[in-house]
Structure formats: C-alpha cells, structure tokens
Amino acid sequence: MANPKLKSVGKPSQNSNVITRRKPAAAVKTAYSVAEREEIFRRFSVQRPEPRGELEHTNPFTLVVAVALSAQATDAGVNKATRALFKVADTPQKMLDLGEEKVRDYIKTIGLYRNKAKNVIALSQMLVDEFAGKVPETHEELVRLPGVGRKTANVVLSMAFGQATMAVDTHIFRIANRIRLAPGKTPDEVEARLMKVVPKQYLYHAHHWLILHGRYTCKARRPECECCVIADICKSPEKSSDIPAPLVELPPQVIGEAVE
Template structure:
C-alpha cells in the first residue's frame, strides 16, 4: 500500500485527468435510471461489454420495472444467460422491480439506504446510480479503483470502504463528481492489474507505485 499523497499532488493528478477527459462517462449502456440500476446490478463479476451485449436486446422490451415484471423471470433469464451468475441476478432483478412498483411508484429512489434495501444492490451499485443518474458525488469503488487508489497513493485503504472514505476525504471537492469515473477508466485501461501501462501513464511522475514498468 502506497503512502497517502498530499493535497497538492492529488489536485495535480485530477487536474490532468480532467484536462484529458473533461466529462468522463460510464460504459454501461442505459436509457433511464431504472435501466442503469439493472445494468449495474448485472455487472457484478461481469464485464461492462458483456452486460451491454445482453441488455441491447433486453432494454428495448423492458425499460421500466413493470415491463420487467411483465417479461418475467424466464424471459429475463433468456436475455442475460451469457452473463455470470445470471440465474441469481434474474431473481434479484425481478424482486427489485416488484419492490420499485409496489413501494416506490415504479421510480428509482435517490436515497442510498433505499437503493441498498433492494435485492442484489450493494453499496457500490447504489453509489454508481447516485453518481451517474442523480449526480451526487458518490464514490463507487470497484477492483480498478481499489487497485489504483492503493498503488498511486490517491486513496490507500485496506478495503473498499476505506478507499471510498479516502477518496471523499482527500480528493478536492471540484473533482468529486467525476472522481470515480476518472479512476475506473484509468485503472481499466492504464493502471491494469497484471501489466500496468506505466510508460503511457499521465500521472507516472506523481504515482507512488514502486514497481513501475517502462
């Protein structure tokens, strides 16, 4: 675990991220808050590309909780069977859709507690929805962000909650809204797990990672 970088170093890192990509976007395809919620729930232990491939046929026929219930678990399963853990995910999506219809008027709530009360929705999923749809400065820490936070010194922590807190505490407010997108994209495409592309890294001179590659 790298040492925590100071304010000036972190400000410089995110200034570079912003200059390179002023409006970073999540890669999960969606058309509304509900389809975003479903896409993120389906993405656990699966790639965004794999989820997008499945939902391109699903969302045109089930883009609301009621339409998903009308499709049914068997119909949903048929659409997402290429995704890992698809049977359990299908059960969760049907259950959460029923709760949204019965308890939330068919709308996706903007409360972390209400989101996390839904089947198959953990803190990370809730934070993605809060950030991407409701534009709250919520930090959804996945494996890419956890790795980058610890390698670089941006947000070191022993677990995802500690890294989330470190981002909230140490990243300047002006960067909070897009922080998790910049970090996930950098972790996914540059600061890779096995072969980090340090030679092409725009924060190489600031990063605390001791095993930098050429």
C-alpha cells in the same frame, strides 16, 4: 489545625514537568500532498473532461439493472446482454410482465445469471410496490433493493442523479492501493479515504477517472506507465517510468464498444 480540605503537597514526581498534550487527529492515509492530489486530478480532467460510465442504459431503472448485472462481469458483456432486454423491458412493470424465466434467457451469457434474474424481478417488484415504479434517490433506499449493494447505489446516485459519490469497483480498489492514493483493506475503507483525499472540485468525476485510468492505463496485469499522464507524480513501487505521457484530451468515449 490543618484545613482538611487542603491536600498535603509532597515531593514533586519525576514526571511533574511533563505536559500532557492531546494527540492531533490522525491524518487521512495517503502518500500525496494536497498539491500533488490537485495536480493528479487536474491532469485527469484535461485528459477526459467529461468521463462517462460505460454501461449502456436509457433511464435510472435500466441503469440500476445494468449495474446490478455487472457484478463479477465486464461492462462490455453486460451491454451485449442488455441491449435486447432493455428494448422490451425498460420499466419495472415491463420487467415484471416479462417474467423471471424470460429475463434469464436474455442475460444467460452473464455470470451468475440465474440469481441475477431473480434479483432483477425482485427489485422491479419492490420499485412498483414501494416507490411507484421510480428509482429512489437516496442511498438508504437504493441499498434496500434486492441485488443492490453500496457500489451499485453509488453508481446510480452519480450517473442518474448527479450526486458526488465514490463507487469503488475492482479498478478503483486496485488503483487506490497500488499508487497509494487511498490505501485500504476493504472497498468501504478505500471509499471513505477517497472521499477525503480527492479535491472537492474534482469529486463528481473522480470515480470515472479512476475507473478509466485503471481499465486502460494502470492495468491489473501490467501498468502501462509509458502511457500514464501522472507517471512523474505516481508513488507506486511498481511503476516503470517517471516520464509522464503527453497531456492531451483523448477522443470521445464510444460507449458499448469498450475493450475490457
């Protein structure tokens, strides 16, 4: 009598010799090898050893305000408006004492200034009420502040607290897609990919290098490939030169006088 626990074995199927293999994890989307990425950021580090953001500020609070005001505005335009503002209101309490109407008067040359003034007062109130007037040092807490999104939080964490972040602005979003370094359909997608493809030793300064490269060399209207130190490595279909510019250290940045 056949053992009921044993299944009868029929003819082998045509696919019996096919070994099912687990698909490897998808590689991070980039057009560059590890060695090419290392070289790109090595050259940026030679060109600008200590890159800096170009928004004027005096402390973490004024940095939060400046970055929040820079949405849909140029750094130069924000600096022009905030110089006088920060002289009279460089803490959350001083900003509250100034009041929304006076804040509007200081920043009225900036786009969307009415809504931004409202946010500046609201975030100042939250800092006073919930954080003892101090800017928090975590992403989760920063994005709770009115007018502070993911990009603003990343800028503050990097510039105020020395954390390695990737603040994806219009320049970085354009560069990541144009040169195919970390293409993505949204800023969050680009941010996640850049955090994976940028070599770890260069990550802290990477977002400033990419912003400055996009602002002064790989410009929106026409990339100046003849001035680009990575022209020979670049895989952009738009590039007009394969000859890299001389790799020399640039003059120190003059914050507040940047040409947008």
